Amino acid sequence: MKTLFTFALAGLLATGALASNDNEDLMALSDARAKFKKVNVLLKEGVGKAKVAILDQNGKILHQRRVKVSDQQVLVPYDLNDMPCGEYQVKISTEDEEVTYTVETFEKTPEIREYPLMAYGKVIDGETINLAVIGLAEPGVDVKIRYEDSDKVIYAETINHPDGFRKDYKLEGVNPEDVYLEVTDIKGRTRILHF
Numbered sequence: 001m002k003t004l005f006t007f008a009l010a011g012l013l014a015t016g017a018l019a020s021n022d023n024e025d026l027m028a029l030s031d032a033r034a035k036f037k038k039v040n041v042l043l044k045e046g047v048g049k050a051k052v053a054i055l056d057q058n059g060k061i062l063h064q065r066r067v068k069v070s071d072q073q074v075l076v077p078y079d080l081n082d083m084p085c086g087e088y089q090v091k092i093s094t095e096d097e098e099v100t101y102t103v104e105t106f107e108k109t110p111e112i113r114e115y116p117l118m119a120y121g122k123v124i125d126g127e128t129i130n131l132a133v134i135g136l137a138e139p140g141v142d143v144k145i146r147y148e149d150s151d152k153v154i155y156a157e158t159i160n161h162p163d164g165f166r167k168d169y170k171l172e173g174v175n176p177e178d179v180y181l182e183v184t185d186i187k188g189r190t191r192i193l194h195f
Contacts, residue, residue, distance in 0.1 A: 121195065
């Protein structure tokens, strides 16, 4: 009796070890990753027939498909742009095994290539306007004062300060509301300032 019990226990442990190895095999033959709001599921050669499911945080199946992996690895893409950012589960199951991956989707932050020209204007009095330009990387700013109604240039100059500058412009006989400033730096960034 004791021998029979020992064999039964050994058989049970061996079966548990095989199931554990099967699960590890599927884990080694698959992967799931999120990049922004896209999830890619990789199934390597040797998986065979599998079912891939995407589940939300509550375990609700959002999408499911069957995949057959033969002699090449298969990439199964999922686009979750219509879904909120957060954690999702990817469940991969075969006849013998099942693994679950947890992935987290997130928004892609827009890439800022270059900051806009930082130029600011204000009216000092009935004939004077002030221009302030900050954050320049290189000297060379073209300033043009133009009439609002005709776009005709009243005054133009180039200012070569390396970091930025502040300057008052006296408009003799012209109301600040009748003109605007067109400020362009050496990189071609332009700012229009109306008063």
